[in-house]
Amino acid sequence: MGSEEGAVLKGDSGGKAELLNLLNKTENPVIMTCNDPMKLWGRGNWRRNRDRVNRVSENITFERVGPADLRRIALRVLDSEGIGIDPGALDALIRRNPGDLRALVKDLQSLSVTTSDHVDMAAVSELSGSVLRDSQINVFESLKRAYNSDSGLLASEAVLNSDKSPDEMLAWFSWNNQSAISNRGLEExxxxxxxxDSYLATKFTNRAFRSWYWGSSLPTQAIAAVTDSRNDGGVFISFPEFLRRGGETWRNADLIGRLAASLGTSKASFREDLWPALLAINDKSLGASEYDFTVSKKIGLSGEDHLAIFGIPKTSKVGKSILEEFGQIEEMPEKQEAPSSDKVEQSNDESQSTLDSFG
Structure with a gap:
């Protein structure tokens, strides 16, 4: 039966083609919601997939409302209801709003019930103490607020309301600290x-230790402490390159699985703990050379795996040259060192451990 069995599909397939077919043939409105568009475009040539969908659809991005628009709409609602408000109370009301118009209208409705014709700071403070709204903000916006906060409390609130877990936020901090903080601040x-990072690693082994709390609070408070190292409002937040999994030039689907199996660990553990170190060892900006096969030979990589780590296509001129030299070194017999009379006679016991066994 194995010989008669056809090709087996792994996972979902044909979804984008069926979606395009539906959008081309339908005569009824179709509304699609997507939290992460990049997952819809997929891996590989994602720009082509995006353009194909956008030709038969319209992309509408929902953004949070800025402070100026919140102020304008709040004043319009209060004027229509004949209610006044103190400038400081309006500033406090807008400051605690994450950019949600519906939440702003609900807050104004609650204030109109507790006050007669004028809203003061005491009413807004009382509302802030009694209402706790569960809202999340984009990771880019939360990082901007954290880097530009005047205190550790405000920075912690921004990170707490982010849509990322402490593990992901630590990765975002580590990447963006290089551009947002000076060298002296990075050392501090x-x-x-x-x-x-070490605290987050204990969340599955020690449940009593609040690893998620300390894993997010420590980097946040540290960043808030280096106030003289931040750019005033001009922090540029970028997506961490090491989190772009699946579309990298060096990605080889079998490489990580093969190395993880040879080391007796899982793919996830190898990808998170050992893979970054392997890439750093073979980073040309750190002094590594694609013609140095020492590490690749030591861990049993093939020539194609070696090229994958450096992101060199095997069909390129450089790739062919490296593969040829890699093969020559692999076929070259190891040189046997001539015995020296000055060497101390080694023990005949094969079970005796030597320094060579730890290499």
């Missing part, structure tokens, strides 16, 4: 960043 917070 390096200890806190390392501690938070």
């Amino acid at each position: 917070i390096s200890g806190a960043m390392c501690d938070s």
Whole structure:
């Protein structure tokens, strides 16, 4: 039966083609919601997939409302209801709003019930103490608020309301700290960043230790402490390159699985703990060379795996040259060192451990 069995599909397939077919043939409105568009475009040539969908549809992005628009709409609602408000109370009401118009209207409705014809700071403070709204903000916006906050409390609130977990936020902090904080500031917070990473690693082994709390609080407070190292409002937040899994030039589907199996660990553990170190060892900006096969030979990589780590296509001129030299070195017999009379006679016991066995 194995010989008669056809090709087996792994996972979902044909979804985008069927979606395009539906959008081309339908005579009824179709509304699609997507939290992460990149997952819809898929891996590989995602720009082509995006353009194909956008030709038969319209992309509408929902953004949070800015403070100026919140102020304008709040004043319009209050004027229509004949209710006044103190400038400081309006500022406090807008400051605690994450950019949600519906939440703003509900707050104004609650204030109109508790006050007669004028809203003061005491009423807004009372509302803030009695209402706790569960809202999340985009990771880019939360990081901007954290880097530009005047205190650790505001920075912690921004990170707490983010749509990312402490593990992901630590990765975002580690990547963007390089551009948002000076070298001196990076040296000052390096200890806190390392501690938070080690604390997050214990969340599955020690349930009593609040690893998620300390894993997010430590880097946030450390960043808030280096106030003289931040750019005033001009922080540029970028997506961490090491989190772009699946579309990298060096990605090889079998490489990670093969290395994880040879080391007796899981793919996830190898990808998170050992893979970054392997990439750093073979990083040309750190002094590595694609013609140095020492590490690749040591861990049993093939020539194609070696090219994959460096992101070199095997069909290119450089790739063919490296593969040829890699094969020559692999076929070259190891040189046997001539015995020296000055060497101390080794023990005949094969079970005796030597320094060579730890290499």
